[in-house]
Amino acid sequence: xxxxxxxxxxxxxxxxxxxxxxxxxxxxxxxxxxxxxxxxxxxxxxxxxxxxxxxxxxxxxxxxxxxxxxxxxxxxxxxxxxxxxxxxxxxxxxxxxxxxxxxxxxxxxxxxxxxxxxxxxxxxxxxxxxxxxxxxxxxxxxxxxxxxxxxxxxxxxxxxxx
Amino acid sequence: xxxxxxxxxxxxxxxxxxxxxxxxxxxxxxxxxxxxxxxxxxxxxxxxxxxxxxxxxxxxxxxxxxxxxxxxxxxxxxxxxxxxxxxxxxxxxxxxxxxxxxxxxxxxxxxxxxxxxxxxxxxxxxxxxxxxxxxxxxxxxxxxxxxxxxxxxxxxxxxxxxxxxxxxxxxxxxxxxxxxxxxxxxxxxxxxxxxxxxxxxxxxxxxxxxxxxxxxxxxxxxxxxxxxxxxxxxxxxxxxxxxxxxxxxxxx
Numbered sequence: 478x479x480x481x482x483x484x485x486x487x488x489x490x491x492x493x494x495x496x497x498x499x500x501x502x503x504x505x506x507x508x509x510x511x512x513x514x515x516x517x518x519x520x521x522x523x524x525x526x527x528x529x530x531x532x533x534x535x536x537x538x539x540x541x542x543x544x545x546x547x548x549x550x551x552x553x554x555x556x557x558x559x560x561x562x563x564x565x566x567x568x569x570x571x572x573x574x575x576x577x578x579x580x581x582x583x584x585x586x587x588x589x590x591x592x593x594x595x596x597x598x599x600x601x602x603x604x605x606x607x608x609x610x611x612x613x614x615x616x617x618x619x620x621x622x623x624x625x626x627x628x629x630x631x632x633x634x635x636x637x638x639x
Numbered sequence: 640x641x642x643x644x645x646x647x648x649x650x651x652x653x654x655x656x657x658x659x660x661x662x663x664x665x666x667x668x669x670x671x672x673x674x675x676x677x678x679x680x681x682x683x684x685x686x687x688x689x690x691x692x693x694x695x696x697x698x699x700x701x702x703x704x705x706x707x708x709x710x711x712x713x714x715x716x717x718x719x720x721x722x723x724x725x726x727x728x729x730x731x732x733x734x735x736x737x738x739x740x741x742x743x744x745x746x747x748x749x750x751x752x753x754x755x756x757x758x759x760x761x762x763x764x765x766x767x768x769x770x771x772x773x774x775x776x777x778x779x780x781x782x783x784x785x786x787x788x789x790x791x792x793x794x795x796x797x798x799x800x801x802x803x804x805x806x807x808x809x810x811x812x813x814x815x816x817x818x819x820x821x822x823x824x825x826x827x828x829x830x831x832x833x834x835x836x837x838x839x840x841x842x843x844x845x846x847x848x849x850x851x852x853x854x855x856x857x858x859x860x861x862x863x864x865x866x867x868x869x870x871x872x873x874x875x876x877x878x879x880x881x882x883x884x885x886x887x888x889x890x891x
Contacts, residue, residue: 541702549802
Protein backbone atom coordinates (compact mmCIF):
# COMPACT_ATOMS: atom_id res chain seq x y z
CA UNK A 478 0.00 0.00 0.00
CA UNK A 479 1.20 3.50 -0.77
CA UNK A 480 2.64 5.56 2.03
CA UNK A 481 0.33 8.13 3.59
CA UNK A 482 1.35 10.94 5.91
CA UNK A 483 -0.93 11.87 8.78
CA UNK A 484 -1.64 15.04 6.83
CA UNK A 485 -2.74 12.96 3.81
CA UNK A 486 -5.11 10.94 5.99
CA UNK A 487 -6.53 14.00 7.71
CA UNK A 488 -7.03 15.70 4.36
CA UNK A 489 -8.80 12.65 2.92
CA UNK A 490 -11.19 12.83 5.86
CA UNK A 491 -11.96 16.53 5.63
CA UNK A 492 -11.71 17.34 1.92
CA UNK A 493 -14.99 18.43 0.27
CA UNK A 494 -16.95 15.52 -1.14
CA UNK A 495 -20.17 14.92 -3.00
CA UNK A 496 -22.61 12.04 -2.66
CA UNK A 497 -22.59 10.24 -6.01
CA UNK A 498 -24.46 7.08 -5.00
CA UNK A 499 -27.08 8.27 -2.54
CA UNK A 500 -28.29 6.39 0.51
CA UNK A 501 -31.73 4.82 0.66
CA UNK A 502 -34.39 7.14 1.97
CA UNK A 503 -35.03 4.70 4.81
CA UNK A 504 -32.56 2.37 6.45
CA UNK A 505 -32.98 -1.28 5.50
CA UNK A 506 -33.06 -3.97 8.16
CA UNK A 507 -31.20 -7.21 7.65
CA UNK A 508 -29.34 -9.69 9.82
CA UNK A 509 -30.09 -7.91 13.05
CA UNK A 510 -29.16 -4.38 12.13
CA UNK A 511 -30.48 -1.34 10.32
CA UNK A 512 -28.21 -0.21 7.53
CA UNK A 513 -27.62 2.38 4.90
CA UNK A 514 -24.69 3.08 2.59
CA UNK A 515 -23.59 5.73 0.14
CA UNK A 516 -20.69 6.50 -2.12
CA UNK A 517 -18.82 9.79 -2.21
CA UNK A 518 -16.18 11.31 -4.45
CA UNK A 519 -14.08 14.41 -4.13
CA UNK A 520 -15.41 17.34 -6.12
CA UNK A 521 -13.07 16.50 -9.03
CA UNK A 522 -13.89 12.79 -8.91
CA UNK A 523 -10.29 11.84 -8.27
CA UNK A 524 -10.91 10.05 -4.95
CA UNK A 525 -13.68 7.59 -4.12
CA UNK A 526 -15.10 6.88 -0.65
CA UNK A 527 -17.80 4.76 0.88
CA UNK A 528 -19.85 5.61 3.94
CA UNK A 529 -21.65 2.99 6.00
CA UNK A 530 -24.33 3.66 8.60
CA UNK A 531 -25.40 0.89 10.96
CA UNK A 532 -27.65 0.61 14.02
CA UNK A 533 -27.94 -2.63 15.97
CA UNK A 534 -31.57 -3.74 16.07
CA UNK A 535 -31.52 -5.10 19.62
CA UNK A 536 -29.23 -2.49 21.16
CA UNK A 537 -29.91 0.71 19.19
CA UNK A 538 -27.32 2.62 21.19
CA UNK A 539 -24.76 0.44 19.38
CA UNK A 540 -24.41 2.38 16.15
CA UNK A 541 -21.58 2.89 13.75
CA UNK A 542 -20.95 5.46 11.01
CA UNK A 543 -17.78 5.08 8.99
CA UNK A 544 -15.82 6.58 6.10
CA UNK A 545 -13.77 4.20 3.95
CA UNK A 546 -11.30 5.36 1.33
CA UNK A 547 -11.09 3.25 -1.85
CA UNK A 548 -7.74 4.00 -3.52
CA UNK A 549 -8.04 3.78 -7.29
CA UNK A 550 -4.58 2.58 -8.06
CA UNK A 551 -3.96 -0.11 -5.48
CA UNK A 552 -5.58 -2.95 -3.64
CA UNK A 553 -7.36 -2.63 -0.36
CA UNK A 554 -9.15 0.16 1.40
CA UNK A 555 -8.48 2.42 4.35
CA UNK A 556 -10.92 3.00 7.20
CA UNK A 557 -10.45 6.70 7.72
CA UNK A 558 -13.03 7.53 10.36
CA UNK A 559 -15.67 5.80 12.44
CA UNK A 560 -18.12 7.18 14.95
CA UNK A 561 -19.38 4.58 17.43
CA UNK A 562 -22.02 4.44 20.09
CA UNK A 563 -21.18 3.01 23.52
CA UNK A 564 -21.20 -0.61 22.37
CA UNK A 565 -18.53 -1.79 24.77
CA UNK A 566 -14.96 -1.47 25.83
CA UNK A 567 -12.26 -0.28 23.45
CA UNK A 568 -8.54 0.34 23.51
CA UNK A 569 -7.93 4.00 24.10
CA UNK A 570 -5.09 5.64 22.20
CA UNK A 571 -1.97 6.09 24.27
CA UNK A 572 -3.42 4.39 27.32
CA UNK A 573 -2.04 1.00 28.29
CA UNK A 574 -5.25 -0.26 29.82
CA UNK A 575 -8.50 1.56 30.12
CA UNK A 576 -12.12 0.64 30.33
CA UNK A 577 -14.54 2.85 28.51
CA UNK A 578 -18.08 2.21 27.48
CA UNK A 579 -18.80 5.57 25.96
CA UNK A 580 -19.31 7.12 22.56
CA UNK A 581 -16.01 7.11 20.76
CA UNK A 582 -14.26 7.89 17.48
CA UNK A 583 -11.80 5.78 15.53
CA UNK A 584 -9.52 7.80 13.26
CA UNK A 585 -6.91 6.56 10.75
CA UNK A 586 -3.39 7.03 12.01
CA UNK A 587 -0.16 6.87 10.07
CA UNK A 588 1.56 4.87 12.83
CA UNK A 589 -1.03 2.12 12.48
CA UNK A 590 -0.69 1.96 8.69
CA UNK A 591 3.09 1.94 8.86
CA UNK A 592 2.95 -0.90 11.38
CA UNK A 593 0.61 -2.94 9.18
CA UNK A 594 -2.26 -2.60 11.64
CA UNK A 595 -5.85 -1.57 11.00
CA UNK A 596 -5.58 2.13 10.19
CA UNK A 597 -8.28 3.04 12.70
CA UNK A 598 -6.98 0.92 15.57
CA UNK A 599 -7.57 2.62 18.90
CA UNK A 600 -10.16 5.26 19.63
CA UNK A 601 -10.84 8.37 21.61
CA UNK A 602 -13.89 8.94 23.80
CA UNK A 603 -16.07 11.82 22.70
CA UNK A 604 -18.86 13.93 24.08
CA UNK A 605 -19.53 15.49 20.67
CA UNK A 606 -22.54 13.28 20.08
CA UNK A 607 -24.88 11.27 22.23
CA UNK A 608 -27.11 9.47 19.73
CA UNK A 609 -27.13 8.27 16.13
CA UNK A 610 -28.76 11.31 14.53
CA UNK A 611 -26.45 13.71 16.27
CA UNK A 612 -23.47 11.59 15.31
CA UNK A 613 -24.59 11.49 11.67
CA UNK A 614 -24.96 15.26 11.47
CA UNK A 615 -21.52 15.85 12.93
CA UNK A 616 -19.99 13.09 10.80
CA UNK A 617 -21.37 14.54 7.55
CA UNK A 618 -19.97 17.93 8.49
CA UNK A 619 -16.57 16.55 9.46
CA UNK A 620 -16.11 14.60 6.24
CA UNK A 621 -17.12 17.63 4.17
CA UNK A 622 -20.19 16.31 2.38
CA UNK A 623 -21.30 19.35 0.41
CA UNK A 624 -24.64 18.01 -0.80
CA UNK A 625 -25.72 16.26 2.42
CA UNK A 626 -28.84 18.40 2.65
CA UNK A 627 -30.17 16.86 -0.58
CA UNK A 628 -30.19 13.38 0.90
CA UNK A 629 -30.61 13.89 4.64
CA UNK A 630 -33.41 16.39 4.67
CA UNK A 631 -34.91 14.87 7.79
CA UNK A 632 -31.88 15.83 9.80
CA UNK A 633 -32.10 19.14 11.60
CA UNK A 634 -32.23 21.96 9.02
CA UNK A 635 -29.46 24.50 8.76
CA UNK A 636 -26.74 22.12 9.84
CA UNK A 637 -25.16 21.91 6.45
CA UNK A 638 -24.70 25.63 6.03
CA UNK A 639 -27.59 26.06 3.64
CA UNK B 640 -23.77 -19.30 43.13
CA UNK B 641 -25.30 -17.75 40.03
CA UNK B 642 -23.77 -18.33 36.60
CA UNK B 643 -22.13 -14.91 36.41
CA UNK B 644 -20.26 -15.48 39.67
CA UNK B 645 -19.33 -18.96 38.49
CA UNK B 646 -17.92 -17.57 35.26
CA UNK B 647 -15.81 -15.02 37.15
CA UNK B 648 -14.42 -17.84 39.23
CA UNK B 649 -13.66 -19.87 36.11
CA UNK B 650 -11.77 -16.86 34.68
CA UNK B 651 -9.88 -16.40 37.97
CA UNK B 652 -11.59 -13.09 38.51
CA UNK B 653 -10.16 -11.58 35.32
CA UNK B 654 -13.52 -10.77 33.79
CA UNK B 655 -16.39 -8.56 34.72
CA UNK B 656 -19.89 -8.07 33.41
CA UNK B 657 -22.09 -5.11 32.68
CA UNK B 658 -25.87 -5.46 32.65
CA UNK B 659 -26.96 -3.97 29.31
CA UNK B 660 -30.60 -4.96 29.60
CA UNK B 661 -32.48 -6.67 32.43
CA UNK B 662 -30.81 -10.09 32.81
CA UNK B 663 -28.66 -9.50 29.71
CA UNK B 664 -25.01 -9.19 30.70
CA UNK B 665 -22.15 -7.96 28.49
CA UNK B 666 -18.92 -9.75 29.23
CA UNK B 667 -15.88 -7.54 29.78
CA UNK B 668 -12.94 -9.76 28.85
CA UNK B 669 -9.64 -8.83 27.16
CA UNK B 670 -10.49 -10.18 23.72
CA UNK B 671 -10.22 -7.48 21.07
CA UNK B 672 -10.93 -6.94 17.39
CA UNK B 673 -8.14 -5.60 15.20
CA UNK B 674 -9.42 -2.05 15.57
CA UNK B 675 -9.13 -2.21 19.36
CA UNK B 676 -12.83 -2.72 20.10
CA UNK B 677 -13.67 -5.50 22.49
CA UNK B 678 -15.36 -8.60 21.08
CA UNK B 679 -19.08 -8.33 21.81
CA UNK B 680 -20.16 -11.19 24.08
CA UNK B 681 -23.45 -11.23 25.94
CA UNK B 682 -24.81 -13.76 28.43
CA UNK B 683 -28.38 -14.55 29.33
CA UNK B 684 -30.40 -17.52 30.48
CA UNK B 685 -32.63 -19.33 28.01
CA UNK B 686 -36.25 -18.70 28.96
CA UNK B 687 -35.20 -18.12 32.56
CA UNK B 688 -33.69 -21.60 32.92
CA UNK B 689 -30.51 -21.04 34.93
CA UNK B 690 -29.11 -24.36 33.68
CA UNK B 691 -29.11 -23.12 30.08
CA UNK B 692 -26.93 -20.12 29.27
CA UNK B 693 -26.94 -18.44 25.88
CA UNK B 694 -23.67 -16.83 24.80
CA UNK B 695 -24.51 -14.34 22.08
CA UNK B 696 -23.27 -11.32 20.16
CA UNK B 697 -26.76 -9.78 19.82
CA UNK B 698 -26.03 -9.22 16.13
CA UNK B 699 -22.85 -7.21 16.56
CA UNK B 700 -20.47 -9.51 14.67
CA UNK B 701 -22.36 -9.50 11.37
CA UNK B 702 -23.04 -5.79 11.81
CA UNK B 703 -19.31 -5.14 12.09
CA UNK B 704 -18.58 -7.41 9.14
CA UNK B 705 -21.11 -5.51 7.04
CA UNK B 706 -18.96 -2.37 7.17
CA UNK B 707 -16.90 -3.90 4.38
CA UNK B 708 -18.32 -7.31 3.51
CA UNK B 709 -21.86 -8.49 2.90
CA UNK B 710 -23.15 -12.03 3.12
CA UNK B 711 -25.02 -11.58 -0.13
CA UNK B 712 -24.21 -14.63 -2.23
CA UNK B 713 -24.91 -18.34 -1.72
CA UNK B 714 -21.16 -18.98 -1.57
CA UNK B 715 -20.60 -16.47 1.23
CA UNK B 716 -23.63 -17.80 3.10
CA UNK B 717 -22.23 -21.31 2.78
CA UNK B 718 -18.88 -20.20 4.24
CA UNK B 719 -20.68 -18.53 7.16
CA UNK B 720 -22.78 -21.61 7.83
CA UNK B 721 -19.68 -23.81 7.70
CA UNK B 722 -17.92 -21.67 10.31
CA UNK B 723 -20.99 -21.80 12.53
CA UNK B 724 -21.51 -25.55 12.15
CA UNK B 725 -17.87 -26.40 12.79
CA UNK B 726 -17.96 -24.43 16.03
CA UNK B 727 -21.37 -25.50 17.29
CA UNK B 728 -22.87 -22.04 16.89
CA UNK B 729 -26.13 -20.87 15.35
CA UNK B 730 -27.31 -17.72 13.59
CA UNK B 731 -30.80 -16.31 13.94
CA UNK B 732 -31.65 -12.99 12.25
CA UNK B 733 -28.02 -11.88 12.46
CA UNK B 734 -27.48 -12.99 16.05
CA UNK B 735 -24.69 -15.53 16.51
CA UNK B 736 -25.09 -17.67 19.60
CA UNK B 737 -24.35 -20.94 21.28
CA UNK B 738 -25.82 -22.47 24.39
CA UNK B 739 -24.07 -24.12 27.27
CA UNK B 740 -24.35 -25.00 30.94
CA UNK B 741 -22.97 -22.85 33.78
CA UNK B 742 -20.17 -25.38 34.43
CA UNK B 743 -18.98 -25.16 30.80
CA UNK B 744 -19.11 -21.39 30.46
CA UNK B 745 -15.34 -20.88 30.40
CA UNK B 746 -14.53 -23.04 27.36
CA UNK B 747 -17.78 -22.02 25.69
CA UNK B 748 -16.93 -18.31 25.97
CA UNK B 749 -13.50 -18.91 24.45
CA UNK B 750 -15.08 -20.98 21.69
CA UNK B 751 -17.60 -18.23 21.03
CA UNK B 752 -14.83 -15.62 20.80
CA UNK B 753 -13.16 -17.82 18.21
CA UNK B 754 -16.37 -17.99 16.17
CA UNK B 755 -16.73 -14.21 16.28
CA UNK B 756 -13.12 -13.82 15.21
CA UNK B 757 -13.47 -16.25 12.30
CA UNK B 758 -16.60 -14.55 11.03
CA UNK B 759 -15.01 -11.12 11.41
CA UNK B 760 -12.15 -12.36 9.25
CA UNK B 761 -14.30 -13.59 6.38
CA UNK B 762 -13.50 -10.45 4.45
CA UNK B 763 -9.81 -10.95 5.04
CA UNK B 764 -9.94 -14.46 3.64
CA UNK B 765 -11.69 -13.26 0.55
CA UNK B 766 -9.48 -10.28 -0.06
CA UNK B 767 -6.03 -11.46 0.86
CA UNK B 768 -5.91 -15.16 0.15
CA UNK B 769 -8.35 -16.06 -2.58
CA UNK B 770 -7.81 -13.00 -4.71
CA UNK B 771 -4.14 -12.37 -4.23
CA UNK B 772 -3.00 -13.94 -7.48
CA UNK B 773 -5.80 -12.87 -9.78
CA UNK B 774 -4.07 -9.94 -11.49
CA UNK B 775 -0.85 -11.87 -11.88
CA UNK B 776 -2.71 -14.78 -13.48
CA UNK B 777 -4.61 -12.45 -15.81
CA UNK B 778 -1.39 -10.76 -16.88
CA UNK B 779 0.26 -14.11 -17.47
CA UNK B 780 -2.59 -15.22 -19.74
CA UNK B 781 -2.82 -11.94 -21.66
CA UNK B 782 0.90 -11.72 -22.31
CA UNK B 783 1.17 -15.31 -23.49
CA UNK B 784 -2.09 -16.56 -25.02
CA UNK B 785 -3.24 -13.20 -26.39
CA UNK B 786 0.12 -11.79 -27.40
CA UNK B 787 -0.72 -12.04 -31.13
CA UNK B 788 -3.42 -9.39 -30.58
CA UNK B 789 -0.82 -6.89 -29.42
CA UNK B 790 -1.85 -6.04 -25.85
CA UNK B 791 -0.60 -2.76 -24.39
CA UNK B 792 -0.64 -2.50 -20.61
CA UNK B 793 -1.73 0.55 -18.57
CA UNK B 794 -3.28 2.85 -21.18
CA UNK B 795 -4.88 6.21 -20.42
CA UNK B 796 -7.32 6.99 -23.26
CA UNK B 797 -8.24 10.51 -22.08
CA UNK B 798 -5.32 12.93 -21.79
CA UNK B 799 -4.97 14.48 -18.31
CA UNK B 800 -7.29 11.85 -16.78
CA UNK B 801 -4.71 9.44 -15.45
CA UNK B 802 -7.18 8.09 -12.91
CA UNK B 803 -9.08 6.47 -15.81
CA UNK B 804 -6.78 3.60 -16.57
CA UNK B 805 -7.26 0.70 -18.96
CA UNK B 806 -5.48 -2.48 -17.86
CA UNK B 807 -4.88 -3.71 -21.42
CA UNK B 808 -5.61 -2.14 -24.80
CA UNK B 809 -5.84 -4.24 -27.96
CA UNK B 810 -5.53 -1.70 -30.71
CA UNK B 811 -5.19 -3.63 -33.96
CA UNK B 812 -8.68 -2.76 -35.14
CA UNK B 813 -10.64 0.48 -35.79
CA UNK B 814 -12.32 0.29 -32.40
CA UNK B 815 -9.81 -0.86 -29.77
CA UNK B 816 -10.77 -3.31 -27.07
CA UNK B 817 -10.24 -2.04 -23.53
CA UNK B 818 -9.74 -4.96 -21.18
CA UNK B 819 -10.17 -4.62 -17.40
CA UNK B 820 -9.50 -7.14 -14.64
CA UNK B 821 -11.90 -6.92 -11.69
CA UNK B 822 -11.29 -8.74 -8.44
CA UNK B 823 -13.41 -6.77 -6.00
CA UNK B 824 -16.07 -4.14 -5.47
CA UNK B 825 -13.66 -1.22 -5.44
CA UNK B 826 -12.21 -2.13 -8.83
CA UNK B 827 -15.67 -2.88 -10.23
CA UNK B 828 -16.75 0.63 -9.37
CA UNK B 829 -13.66 2.22 -10.88
CA UNK B 830 -14.14 0.22 -14.10
CA UNK B 831 -17.80 1.25 -14.22
CA UNK B 832 -16.85 4.90 -13.85
CA UNK B 833 -14.07 4.57 -16.44
CA UNK B 834 -16.35 2.97 -19.04
CA UNK B 835 -18.97 5.64 -18.52
CA UNK B 836 -16.38 8.43 -18.79
CA UNK B 837 -14.99 6.93 -22.01
CA UNK B 838 -18.50 6.72 -23.43
CA UNK B 839 -19.17 10.30 -22.39
CA UNK B 840 -16.00 11.36 -24.20
CA UNK B 841 -17.34 9.52 -27.28
CA UNK B 842 -14.23 7.38 -27.64
CA UNK B 843 -14.56 4.54 -30.16
CA UNK B 844 -13.94 1.37 -28.14
CA UNK B 845 -15.33 -1.93 -26.91
CA UNK B 846 -14.98 -2.68 -23.22
CA UNK B 847 -14.31 -6.15 -21.90
CA UNK B 848 -14.26 -7.04 -18.21
CA UNK B 849 -12.71 -10.17 -16.72
CA UNK B 850 -13.97 -10.87 -13.21
CA UNK B 851 -12.27 -12.97 -10.65
CA UNK B 852 -15.72 -13.84 -9.33
CA UNK B 853 -18.66 -11.89 -10.71
CA UNK B 854 -20.93 -13.59 -8.15
CA UNK B 855 -19.01 -12.07 -5.27
CA UNK B 856 -20.06 -8.56 -6.23
CA UNK B 857 -23.15 -7.09 -4.65
CA UNK B 858 -26.28 -6.97 -6.78
CA UNK B 859 -26.06 -3.23 -7.37
CA UNK B 860 -22.43 -3.40 -8.43
CA UNK B 861 -23.29 -6.26 -10.77
CA UNK B 862 -26.06 -4.16 -12.30
CA UNK B 863 -23.88 -1.08 -12.67
CA UNK B 864 -20.97 -2.79 -14.37
CA UNK B 865 -23.26 -4.87 -16.59
CA UNK B 866 -24.91 -1.69 -17.75
CA UNK B 867 -21.60 0.04 -18.44
CA UNK B 868 -19.50 -2.74 -20.01
CA UNK B 869 -19.89 -4.28 -23.49
CA UNK B 870 -18.66 -7.78 -22.63
CA UNK B 871 -17.94 -9.58 -19.37
CA UNK B 872 -16.37 -12.88 -18.41
CA UNK B 873 -17.63 -14.04 -15.04
CA UNK B 874 -14.40 -15.79 -13.98
CA UNK B 875 -10.81 -16.00 -15.16
CA UNK B 876 -11.43 -19.58 -16.27
CA UNK B 877 -14.36 -18.37 -18.36
CA UNK B 878 -12.06 -15.83 -19.99
CA UNK B 879 -9.32 -18.36 -20.60
CA UNK B 880 -11.80 -20.73 -22.23
CA UNK B 881 -13.42 -18.16 -24.49
CA UNK B 882 -11.02 -15.25 -24.96
CA UNK B 883 -9.50 -16.34 -28.26
CA UNK B 884 -12.91 -16.96 -29.86
CA UNK B 885 -14.07 -13.58 -28.54
CA UNK B 886 -11.07 -11.81 -30.03
CA UNK B 887 -11.54 -13.59 -33.33
CA UNK B 888 -15.18 -12.54 -33.45
CA UNK B 889 -14.22 -8.99 -32.63
CA UNK B 890 -11.57 -9.04 -35.34
CA UNK B 891 -9.00 -7.66 -32.98
